[in-house]
Amino acid sequence: MTLRSGELAAAAGVNLQTLRYYERRGLLAAPERTLGGHRTYPDGAVTTVRVIKAAQRLGFTLDEIAELSDTGRGHARSDADLRERATAKIAEIEGRIADLVAIRDTLRAAVDAGCHDLRDCAGSPDCPIPFTGLAHHS
Incomplete structure (x- = not known):
């Protein structure tokens, strides 16, 4: 058919x-x-x-x-064995999950800190978002 x-x-x-x-x-x-x-x-x-x-x-x-x-x-x-590739893909996904958890936790901390504006938050010493150090150089 x-x-x-x-x-x-x-x-x-x-x-x-x-x-x-x-x-x-x-x-x-x-x-x-x-x-x-x-x-x-x-x-x-x-x-x-x-x-x-x-x-x-x-x-x-x-x-x-x-x-x-x-x-x-x-x-x-x-290098094309499914088991090997799946194992490598699992490690890659677990790394992405760890990154996403860190991002989520940072955003929760920003919400909990009362951040309403990225620029204001960046200028605050209590800002949990990692760009705080960058804000002092601009």
Whole structure:
């Protein structure tokens, strides 16, 4: 069974431009063409697009997804192991979470300190926002 571009896009929950982009990036195999020039994709293309979107939601870049997809096609690279990449991605996410927690805590401290204006807060010695030291140099 084959699907036309619109059918594939609808089934995978993406738009046509996304399909074309994935083709250009080599993430999705170039489709066959009908005599009328319509693109037709194999039924498995739906799974491919869904896997790409799921991997993106997990924080993988398209380059990383391409490398991980190559592994599944028998072109394994030593640096493309999913377990290794997932472990590295977890560490990256934990770092971002730590950064976000620090930002949240700083903003809470600014709210608790009664900061209503960034410029006024920056000039206050009690300002919890880290640009306080910078304000004295301007």
